[in-house]
Amino acid sequence: MATNGVTNRKGEDDGMIHVTDDKMGGNLSHVKTGMTISPELFEKLYLTPKTPAVGDFRKRFANPTPLGLMGFIISATTFAAIMMGWGGSTTLVGVAGIFFFTGPVLLLLALIFEWIMGNFLSMMIMGMFAVFWLSFGVLETPSWAIAASYSPTGDAAEGAASKGYNAAVALYLLVWGFWLFTTWIFTLKTNTVFAAIFFFAFISSFLFSGAYWKVSTGDYGMAMKLQKAGGATFFVLALLGYYITVVMMAAEMRMTISLPVGDLSHFWPTHPGDLADMEQGEVKAE
DSSP states (O other), rough: OTTTTEEEEEETTTTTEEOOOOETTTEEEEEESSOOOOOHHHHHHSOOOOHHHHHHHSHSSOOOOHHHHHHHHHHHHHHHHHHGGGGGGGOSGTTTTTIITHEEEEEEEHHHHHHTTTOOOHHHHHHHHHHHHHHHHHHHHHOOOOOOOOOGTOOOHHHHTTHHHHHHHHHHHHHHHHHHHHHHHHHTTTHHHHHHHHHHHHHHHHHHHHHHHHHHHTTTHHHHHHHHHHHHHHHHHHHOOOHHHHHHHHHHHOOOOOOOOOOOOOSOOOSSSSSSHHHHHHHOOO
Protein backbone atom coordinates (compact mmCIF):
# COMPACT_ATOMS: atom_id res chain seq x y z
CA MET A 1 0.00 0.00 0.00
CA ALA A 2 1.49 3.37 -1.05
CA THR A 3 1.19 6.47 1.11
CA ASN A 4 2.76 9.84 0.18
CA GLY A 5 5.07 8.18 -2.23
CA VAL A 6 6.36 5.65 0.31
CA THR A 7 5.76 1.96 -0.31
CA ASN A 8 5.99 -0.67 2.43
CA ARG A 9 6.44 -4.30 1.54
CA LYS A 10 7.53 -7.26 3.57
CA GLY A 11 10.38 -9.27 2.11
CA GLU A 12 9.60 -12.95 2.01
CA ASP A 13 13.18 -14.10 2.29
CA ASP A 14 14.95 -11.77 4.70
CA GLY A 15 12.15 -10.98 7.18
CA MET A 16 12.67 -7.22 6.83
CA ILE A 17 10.48 -4.22 6.05
CA HIS A 18 11.77 -2.38 2.97
CA VAL A 19 10.82 1.30 2.82
CA THR A 20 11.08 2.67 -0.70
CA ASP A 21 10.54 6.24 -1.90
CA ASP A 22 8.82 6.23 -5.29
CA LYS A 23 10.21 9.65 -6.11
CA MET A 24 13.84 8.90 -5.30
CA GLY A 25 13.63 5.30 -6.45
CA GLY A 26 15.86 3.92 -3.72
CA ASN A 27 15.67 2.02 -0.45
CA LEU A 28 15.78 4.42 2.46
CA SER A 29 16.08 1.92 5.29
CA HIS A 30 15.78 -1.68 6.39
CA VAL A 31 13.93 -2.33 9.61
CA LYS A 32 13.88 -5.78 11.19
CA THR A 33 10.45 -6.99 12.21
CA GLY A 34 11.51 -9.44 14.91
CA MET A 35 14.19 -10.09 17.53
CA THR A 36 16.14 -13.31 17.91
CA ILE A 37 17.44 -14.26 21.34
CA SER A 38 20.31 -16.62 22.00
CA PRO A 39 19.67 -20.20 23.22
CA GLU A 40 21.38 -19.27 26.50
CA LEU A 41 19.01 -16.35 27.15
CA PHE A 42 16.01 -18.42 26.04
CA GLU A 43 16.85 -21.13 28.58
CA LYS A 44 17.33 -18.48 31.26
CA LEU A 45 13.86 -17.08 30.54
CA TYR A 46 11.91 -20.30 29.94
CA LEU A 47 14.02 -23.01 31.67
CA THR A 48 13.76 -25.23 28.61
CA PRO A 49 16.04 -25.81 25.59
CA LYS A 50 15.24 -23.60 22.61
CA THR A 51 13.36 -25.53 19.93
CA PRO A 52 11.56 -24.49 16.73
CA ALA A 53 8.13 -23.12 17.63
CA VAL A 54 4.98 -23.02 15.53
CA GLY A 55 3.14 -19.69 15.67
CA ASP A 56 4.03 -16.48 17.46
CA PHE A 57 2.79 -17.32 20.96
CA ARG A 58 6.12 -16.34 22.56
CA LYS A 59 5.69 -12.86 21.10
CA ARG A 60 1.99 -12.50 21.91
CA PHE A 61 1.98 -13.79 25.51
CA ALA A 62 4.04 -12.90 28.56
CA ASN A 63 6.54 -15.40 29.90
CA PRO A 64 4.55 -17.62 32.35
CA THR A 65 7.54 -19.37 33.94
CA PRO A 66 8.25 -16.80 36.72
CA LEU A 67 4.57 -16.88 37.73
CA GLY A 68 4.65 -20.61 38.37
CA LEU A 69 8.00 -20.41 40.12
CA MET A 70 6.71 -17.65 42.39
CA GLY A 71 3.88 -19.87 43.59
CA PHE A 72 6.31 -22.72 44.11
CA ILE A 73 8.93 -20.82 46.10
CA ILE A 74 6.41 -19.15 48.43
CA SER A 75 4.91 -22.55 49.21
CA ALA A 76 8.28 -24.30 49.39
CA THR A 77 9.84 -21.74 51.75
CA THR A 78 6.85 -21.90 54.10
CA PHE A 79 6.80 -25.70 53.99
CA ALA A 80 10.55 -25.97 54.68
CA ALA A 81 10.44 -23.52 57.60
CA ILE A 82 7.65 -25.48 59.32
CA MET A 83 9.42 -28.79 58.70
CA MET A 84 12.43 -27.36 60.55
CA GLY A 85 10.18 -26.17 63.37
CA TRP A 86 11.04 -22.49 63.05
CA GLY A 87 9.28 -20.23 65.54
CA GLY A 88 7.79 -23.20 67.36
CA SER A 89 5.69 -24.29 64.36
CA THR A 90 4.52 -27.89 64.62
CA THR A 91 1.85 -28.48 61.97
CA LEU A 92 1.00 -27.53 58.40
CA VAL A 93 -2.74 -27.24 58.99
CA GLY A 94 -2.54 -23.48 59.57
CA VAL A 95 -0.99 -22.91 56.14
CA ALA A 96 -3.16 -25.31 54.15
CA GLY A 97 -3.62 -22.50 51.61
CA ILE A 98 -0.14 -23.09 50.20
CA PHE A 99 -1.25 -26.58 49.13
CA PHE A 100 -4.43 -25.50 47.37
CA PHE A 101 -4.02 -21.89 46.23
CA THR A 102 -0.59 -20.25 46.48
CA GLY A 103 1.22 -23.14 44.85
CA PRO A 104 -1.21 -25.06 42.62
CA VAL A 105 -3.23 -22.12 41.24
CA LEU A 106 -0.17 -20.26 39.97
CA LEU A 107 1.53 -23.47 38.83
CA LEU A 108 -1.54 -24.63 36.90
CA LEU A 109 -1.95 -21.24 35.22
CA ALA A 110 1.71 -21.34 34.22
CA LEU A 111 1.32 -24.94 33.03
CA ILE A 112 -1.46 -23.98 30.62
CA PHE A 113 0.55 -21.21 29.01
CA GLU A 114 3.76 -23.24 28.96
CA TRP A 115 1.81 -25.84 26.99
CA ILE A 116 0.39 -23.23 24.62
CA MET A 117 3.85 -21.79 24.02
CA GLY A 118 5.40 -25.20 23.44
CA ASN A 119 7.79 -25.16 26.42
CA PHE A 120 7.90 -28.89 27.15
CA LEU A 121 10.17 -29.15 30.19
CA SER A 122 8.66 -26.14 31.95
CA MET A 123 5.17 -27.53 31.33
CA MET A 124 6.12 -30.89 32.86
CA ILE A 125 7.67 -29.29 35.93
CA MET A 126 4.75 -26.92 36.58
CA GLY A 127 2.31 -29.82 36.42
CA MET A 128 4.52 -32.00 38.58
CA PHE A 129 4.75 -29.57 41.48
CA ALA A 130 1.09 -28.54 41.18
CA VAL A 131 -0.10 -32.08 41.86
CA PHE A 132 2.56 -32.56 44.56
CA TRP A 133 1.20 -29.62 46.58
CA LEU A 134 -2.39 -30.70 46.00
CA SER A 135 -1.69 -34.26 47.16
CA PHE A 136 0.01 -33.04 50.33
CA GLY A 137 -2.82 -30.60 50.91
CA VAL A 138 -5.23 -33.52 51.06
CA LEU A 139 -3.08 -35.20 53.72
CA GLU A 140 -2.92 -32.02 55.83
CA THR A 141 -6.62 -31.15 55.69
CA PRO A 142 -8.49 -32.58 58.73
CA SER A 143 -11.86 -32.63 56.97
CA TRP A 144 -10.61 -35.36 54.62
CA ALA A 145 -10.03 -37.55 57.71
CA ILE A 146 -7.35 -39.61 55.97
CA ALA A 147 -5.22 -40.08 59.08
CA ALA A 148 -8.33 -40.83 61.17
CA SER A 149 -9.24 -43.68 58.82
CA TYR A 150 -6.14 -45.55 60.06
CA SER A 151 -7.41 -45.51 63.66
CA PRO A 152 -9.94 -48.09 64.93
CA THR A 153 -11.56 -45.34 67.00
CA GLY A 154 -11.40 -42.69 64.29
CA ASP A 155 -8.85 -40.63 66.19
CA ALA A 156 -6.76 -38.51 63.81
CA ALA A 157 -3.71 -38.30 66.10
CA GLU A 158 -3.67 -42.05 66.59
CA GLY A 159 -4.02 -42.65 62.88
CA ALA A 160 -1.24 -40.18 62.04
CA ALA A 161 1.10 -42.18 64.28
CA SER A 162 0.05 -45.56 62.91
CA LYS A 163 2.42 -47.81 60.98
CA GLY A 164 0.12 -48.17 57.99
CA TYR A 165 -0.38 -44.44 57.46
CA ASN A 166 3.28 -43.50 57.76
CA ALA A 167 4.51 -46.42 55.66
CA ALA A 168 2.10 -45.44 52.88
CA VAL A 169 3.26 -41.80 52.87
CA ALA A 170 6.89 -42.95 53.02
CA LEU A 171 6.40 -45.08 49.90
CA TYR A 172 4.67 -42.21 48.14
CA LEU A 173 7.57 -39.85 48.85
CA LEU A 174 10.03 -42.55 47.81
CA VAL A 175 8.38 -42.75 44.39
CA TRP A 176 8.51 -38.96 44.18
CA GLY A 177 12.21 -39.10 44.99
CA PHE A 178 12.94 -41.40 42.07
CA TRP A 179 10.88 -39.26 39.69
CA LEU A 180 12.59 -36.07 40.85
CA PHE A 181 15.93 -37.79 40.30
CA THR A 182 14.85 -38.64 36.75
CA THR A 183 13.79 -35.04 36.13
CA TRP A 184 17.11 -33.81 37.54
CA ILE A 185 18.91 -35.70 34.77
CA PHE A 186 16.95 -33.76 32.13
CA THR A 187 17.57 -30.42 33.86
CA LEU A 188 21.28 -30.96 33.26
CA LYS A 189 20.61 -29.65 29.76
CA THR A 190 19.44 -26.27 31.08
CA ASN A 191 21.55 -24.48 33.69
CA THR A 192 23.40 -25.14 36.94
CA VAL A 193 20.93 -23.35 39.24
CA PHE A 194 17.89 -25.17 37.87
CA ALA A 195 19.69 -28.51 38.01
CA ALA A 196 20.71 -27.80 41.61
CA ILE A 197 17.05 -27.19 42.51
CA PHE A 198 16.15 -30.69 41.41
CA PHE A 199 19.26 -32.17 42.97
CA PHE A 200 18.13 -30.92 46.38
CA ALA A 201 14.51 -31.78 45.54
CA PHE A 202 15.10 -35.52 45.13
CA ILE A 203 17.39 -35.60 48.19
CA SER A 204 14.74 -33.88 50.35
CA SER A 205 12.08 -36.28 49.10
CA PHE A 206 14.18 -39.26 50.19
CA LEU A 207 14.82 -37.61 53.57
CA PHE A 208 11.12 -36.95 54.17
CA SER A 209 10.36 -40.52 53.10
CA GLY A 210 12.87 -41.76 55.67
CA ALA A 211 11.26 -39.59 58.34
CA TYR A 212 7.83 -41.12 57.75
CA TRP A 213 9.37 -44.59 57.63
CA LYS A 214 11.01 -44.07 61.02
CA VAL A 215 7.70 -42.93 62.50
CA SER A 216 6.14 -46.16 61.23
CA THR A 217 8.79 -48.15 63.13
CA GLY A 218 8.49 -46.05 66.30
CA ASP A 219 11.92 -44.41 66.04
CA TYR A 220 10.65 -40.88 66.67
CA GLY A 221 14.04 -39.37 67.50
CA MET A 222 15.55 -40.32 64.15
CA ALA A 223 12.31 -39.34 62.40
CA MET A 224 12.60 -35.80 63.77
CA LYS A 225 16.23 -35.54 62.66
CA LEU A 226 15.36 -36.69 59.15
CA GLN A 227 12.39 -34.31 59.01
CA LYS A 228 14.59 -31.32 59.94
CA ALA A 229 17.27 -32.43 57.48
CA GLY A 230 14.64 -32.71 54.77
CA GLY A 231 13.28 -29.27 55.70
CA ALA A 232 16.76 -27.73 55.51
CA THR A 233 17.39 -29.32 52.11
CA PHE A 234 14.02 -28.12 50.87
CA PHE A 235 14.83 -24.64 52.14
CA VAL A 236 18.01 -24.60 50.04
CA LEU A 237 16.08 -25.47 46.87
CA ALA A 238 13.52 -22.77 47.75
CA LEU A 239 16.31 -20.19 47.94
CA LEU A 240 17.68 -21.37 44.60
CA GLY A 241 14.18 -21.09 43.14
CA TYR A 242 13.93 -17.56 44.54
CA TYR A 243 17.24 -16.66 42.91
CA ILE A 244 16.39 -17.99 39.46
CA THR A 245 12.98 -16.27 39.57
CA VAL A 246 14.71 -12.96 40.30
CA VAL A 247 17.11 -13.64 37.40
CA MET A 248 14.20 -14.24 35.03
CA MET A 249 12.27 -11.18 36.19
CA ALA A 250 15.38 -9.01 35.81
CA ALA A 251 15.84 -10.27 32.25
CA GLU A 252 12.17 -9.72 31.40
CA MET A 253 12.27 -6.18 32.83
CA ARG A 254 15.43 -5.47 30.75
CA MET A 255 17.41 -4.50 33.83
CA THR A 256 21.07 -3.78 33.31
CA ILE A 257 22.24 -6.43 35.79
CA SER A 258 23.12 -9.86 34.46
CA LEU A 259 22.99 -12.57 37.12
CA PRO A 260 24.68 -15.89 36.26
CA VAL A 261 22.83 -19.20 36.18
CA GLY A 262 25.60 -21.42 34.80
CA ASP A 263 24.47 -22.35 31.30
CA LEU A 264 24.85 -26.07 30.60
CA SER A 265 23.33 -26.25 27.12
CA HIS A 266 26.67 -25.86 25.34
CA PHE A 267 27.79 -29.21 26.76
CA TRP A 268 25.09 -30.97 24.74
CA PRO A 269 24.87 -31.50 20.96
CA THR A 270 22.18 -29.47 19.20
CA HIS A 271 19.50 -30.85 16.88
CA PRO A 272 18.41 -28.27 14.28
CA GLY A 273 15.45 -30.31 13.06
CA ASP A 274 12.11 -31.05 14.65
CA LEU A 275 11.09 -34.06 16.72
CA ALA A 276 9.62 -35.93 13.76
CA ASP A 277 12.94 -35.72 11.93
CA MET A 278 14.80 -36.89 15.01
CA GLU A 279 12.53 -39.91 15.37
CA GLN A 280 13.21 -40.85 11.76
CA GLY A 281 16.93 -40.48 12.29
CA GLU A 282 17.21 -37.70 9.71
CA VAL A 283 18.82 -35.14 12.02
CA LYS A 284 22.44 -35.39 13.01
CA ALA A 285 23.85 -33.66 16.08
CA GLU A 286 26.03 -30.69 15.33
